[in-house]
Amino acid sequence: MTDQFRSPILLALIGHPIGHSLSPLMHSAALKLLRLAGRYEAWDVSDLKQAVEKLRREGYRGASVTIPFKRDVMAFLDDLDDQARRIGAVNTVFLREGRLQGTNTDWEGLLRALRKVTDLFGKRIVVLGAGGTARAALYGLLAEGGVPVVVNRTEKQGRGLAEEFGCPFYPLAEIGDLAGDILINATPVGMVPEIDFSPVPAAALRRFRLVADVIYNPMKTRLLREAEEAGCAVLSGMDMFVEQGAAQFRLWTGLEPPVDRMRQVVKQELERREGKQA
Numbered sequence: 001m002t003d004q005f006r007s008p009i010l011l012a013l014i015g016h017p018i019g020h021s022l023s024p025l026m027h028s029a030a031l032k033l034l035r036l037a038g039r040y041e042a043w044d045v046s047d048l049k050q051a052v053e054k055l056r057r058e059g060y061r062g063a064s065v066t067i068p069f070k071r072d073v074m075a076f077l078d079d080l081d082d083q084a085r086r087i088g089a090v091n092t093v094f095l096r097e098g099r100l101q102g103t104n105t106d107w108e109g110l111l112r113a114l115r116k117v118t119d120l121f122g123k124r125i126v127v128l129g130a131g132g133t134a135r136a137a138l139y140g141l142l143a144e145g146g147v148p149v150v151v152n153r154t155e156k157q158g159r160g161l162a163e164e165f166g167c168p169f170y171p172l173a174e175i176g177d178l179a180g181d182i183l184i185n186a187t188p189v190g191m192v193p194e195i196d197f198s199p200v201p202a203a204a205l206r207r208f209r210l211v212a213d214v215i216y217n218p219m220k221t222r223l224l225r226e227a228e229e230a231g232c233a234v235l236s237g238m239d240m241f242v243e244q245g246a247a248q249f250r251l252w253t254g255l256e257p258p259v260d261r262m263r264q265v266v267k268q269e270l271e272r273r274e275g276k277q278a
């Protein structure tokens with residue numbers, strides 16, 4: 001065992017509320033499978049500054065950051081990398097040479113999940129939404145040579161984001177006139193408990209080859225069900241979730257995480273929850 005693993009690996013989730021997060025389950029399974037001493041704690045945070053100070057003071061190796069702190073946490077960190085700056089949101093904090101750094105692994109999670117099912121270079125990709133997840137998606141898709149198009153309900157936010165990333169913009173009301181290789185939902189529409197909603201009319205879906213959702217609860221959203229019925233290939237947000245977590249784990253430990261095992265525990269837990277909801 002190398003020096004860096006002589007002390008237990010302390011990790012935390014910073015968010016509010018955090019009751020439904022699958023990150024503790026997923027990262028604890030990874031630590032256990034690799035037989036690493038340490039733990040991943042779930043912190044339901046009311047004072048963000050104090051939470052970051054606790055990471056620093058008590059030698060935490062890193063943290064996941066989730067709603068509502070992905071933007072606000074940036075002010076309390078020592079360094080931000082280019083991805084975090086460009087995306088404007090931090091979902092991962094990690095310790096490097098005694099300094100707390102902020103980065104974003106959502107874009108990498110999405111890219112790794114997409115790459116398993118499609119090429120992205122030169123593909124026309126409609127991204128629905130103009131929030132933090134849409135920003136992460138645009139960053140990753142452009143880095144991969146994709147050709148993204150921003151579609152959003154509110155014109156001002158959508159157009160502003162599209163201009164910032166140099167992409168075309170269309171209002172959500174015009175989605176029926178659009179076509180492309182891939183459609184990615186980066187809005188929360190269709191997430192539990194609002195599972196009967198879809199951000200896109202079913203009739204618009206057959207103009208896309210692949211439809212991906214960033215939502216993973218439920219694993220198969222109404223959007224994905226209707227996309228399958230329209231003959232599209234589909235990709236659940238679960239794969240993105242597992243891959244963004246795997247990217248975090250690499251930063252915290254320097255080790256290759258057991259991605260298959262992480263996916264298995266996440267899938268089992270989502271199936272258990274969906275069974276309860278049914």
Ligand code: NAP
Nearest residue numbers: 129130131132133134153154157186187188214237240241
């Ligand atoms: P956000 O910053 O709040 O952005 C929300 C976006 O969705 C906005 O553009 C908003 O449009 C749009 N929207 C919200 N309600 C809508 C509606 N009823 N109809 C049409 N558009 C609507 O959210 P976010 O942080 O980007 O998160 C989005 C989703 O990504 C969440 O469900 C989150 O759980 C998921 N996520 C998944 C992963 C993963 O690993 N799989 C990672 C990160 C996030 P307006 O501008 O018009 O308000």
